[in-house]
Amino acid sequence: MLTRYMAGVVAARTGDEMSGPALLVAGLAATGSPLLGASLLAGLTVSAAVGGPLLGVLLDRARRPGRLLAGCLLGYAGGLLLVAYGVGRAPGAVLVALAAVTGLAGPALTGGWTGQLPLVSGPDARRLTRATTLDAMSYNVAGLAGPAAVGVVAAVGGGTAAVPVSVALLLIALPAAWTLPAHDVPATAAAPPPVLDGVRVVLRNRVLRRATAGSMVSCAGAGMFVVSAPMLGLELAGDSGRGTLLLAVTAAAGLAANGLLAWRGGPRRWDTTLVRSTALIGLGMAAAAGAGAFAGAYWMAVVAAAMVGAGEGPQLTALFAVRQREAPAGLRSQVFTTGASLKITSFAAGSALAGPLSAHAAGAALLAGAALQAVAVAVFFHRAGR
Incomplete structure (x- = not known):
């Protein structure tokens, strides 16, 4: 079962990782x-705040959650095709709005799958830890294959x-x-859906709150890196x-770092x-900015990208492990989505802000x-230092 899960999640997430750069x-x-590309990427991702909790x-309330995930995959795929067809044919504002509607299904490709891990791995804690590490590695595999493709x-x-x-894909x-x-x-399935229960759990649990806040800040910076990468290559x-x-x-370095983490x-x-x-992610991004100051220093950007990935891989695995540890069983999907x-x-x-900044200079x-x-480190450090 875990093998089938991993095959599906790698395909889905590779398609997702391709969609933004594409x-x-x-x-x-x-x-x-x-x-325009930065605006489309921002539109595709900004609506996730609405789609994720619902x-x-x-x-959590579906007897066969996989059927719902399959429907989200179809909707996301269809929306991407419409946006791609409209590039150069339809006004940019229309395409951004369509991308935003498509993005409502985006959390299905990330937390929606991860929330089902206990169903796939079973109740054994050791198997769940292994499955969590493999699931985090799937992001690295997808991040490696997607942009390269x-x-x-x-x-x-x-x-x-x-x-x-x-x-x-x-x-x-x-x-x-x-x-x-x-x-x-759940026994409460006949009641109106408590859409905000997952939000409440995250806000009331100090560990989840800090992990979520720090990951949000860090992810905004990751959006800047993704948008800047094509312009950095051009420069x-x-x-x-x-x-x-x-x-x-970046993805290859993240995969290698997570592989080492799993081995240990x-x-x-x-x-x-x-x-x-x-x-480490912050140091890598600063190094990439420094590479932009030297014409022909593409190799410096490669080293910097590897540093970013070596940080992103373990960061994601750690975040998943904290969520699995802290989330109540009946609300796990809500916490993850x-x-x-x-x-x-x-x-x-971060992507929207990076568009005009990278148009001026990727650095x-x-x-x-x-x-x-650096801000995210401060948020995480406050928790780790308790």
Whole structure:
């Protein structure tokens, strides 16, 4: 069961990881400016704050949550196709609005899957820890394959060619989602859905509150890195595709770091891991900004991207471990989708701000992202130092 889950989640998340860079490249190809692509990416992600909590309620109260996940995959795929078709044909405001509607299903590709891990792994704590690490590694695999695929497909087939490939991967994940195990429906299922229960749990639990707040700040900085990457490649190597490949370097480093983490059996204190990994992300982003000051220093950007990934991998694993540890069993999907939606929305805010900054200079957006990582470290450190 875990093998089928991992195959589906890797396909779904690879398609998701392709979708953002694919829209960025499509917008850049159509207008010659990063503004449209950054706006589409922001639209795709900003609506997650609305979709996440409601999706979590529905997943916790559905006997077959996989069927709902499959429907979200279909909706997300269809929306991406419509946005891609409209680039260069429809007004930008219309496309951003359509991207925002599509993004309502976005948390299904992140926290929606992760919330089902106890159904897949069973009640054994050791198996759940292993499944959590593998699930976090799936983000790294997707982050490695997705941007790399965008770079290759865009180079061969043009600026909008990567979106259909992203959609195909989302559709490949449908069988795995559809066949996820059933679970017992809560006794309160006949009552009106408590949409804000997951939010309340996050706000009232000090550990979840700080982990969520810190991850939101860090994710806003990550949005700046993603938007800046194509422009950084253009500045350093004369090719935005080379910048997109930096995201693959980041994912590869994250996968390697998480593999090492799994081999060592995980740290004794996940809260401390959040602090250290976020600090490394900030250092990497600052180094990437420094690379932009030297013409032809693409290799420096590669090293910086690897530093970012070496921090992002363990950070995500630690965040999942904290949520699994702290979330009540009956509200686990809500906690994960609420956390995911808040992170995605923060990513959207960072992406929107990075658009005009990176249009001026990629280094400006990268420095802003590094500053946000410093703020996130302060939030995490306060908890870890208790």
